[in-house]
Amino acid sequence: EADIYQTPRYLVIGTGKKITLECSQTMGHDKMYWYQQDPGMELHLIHYSYGVNSTEKGDLSSESTVSRIRTEHFPLTLESARPSHTSQYLCASSIDGTGEETQYFGPGTRLLVL
């Protein structure tokens, strides 16, 4: 059973609000990811991190930002939410460097921006 947590699970918020989606893992994994998933669509990587103080943008352009101050914590922030940000956001982690790259996923945050 993976020990990776996301809060909140569901969020409804108005346009222009600042939001932070939390992601924490207790497995000591170096590598962490944020994916955006729309219904019936593939997962799109929006951010990843190789470790503390390392963050990179993924394949899909996103207006969100991330930080990695602690190994276990990888929050995602939207400074000004818009309806186009409505989606499901999945956080994942994996052991870095082994090549196995099995990813462990959190339950996701479903975001609705009105």
Add this chain to the structure above:
Amino acid sequence: AQSVTQPDIHITVSEGASLELRCNYSYGATPYLFWYVQSPGQGLQLLLKYFSGDTLVQGIKGFEAEFKRSQSSFNLRKPSVHWSDAAEYFCAVALGNTGGFKTIFGAGTRLFVKA
């Protein structure tokens, strides 16, 4: 360009019937191959993975997958589907590059199970 294709957007199977979900990838070398399952309202869970060796791999919940290099395929199978298998299934490949490994997910196949 590297890609993962799951040709079936959704599949409906009767409970107790066999199941095969298709996955093809486009990549010059043999990547690491995965199948994940996502139940409603949940994150993805690893079903099985292939790195090397025996091309038939066993996973959790009675699933298996077969890697066929000549067809660039990694199809998922289950001999007898249970209603609890209704979920979305994602095929993924991990590709090595100078920056490490990058994982690409397919668009998913939604499985419906009818009684």
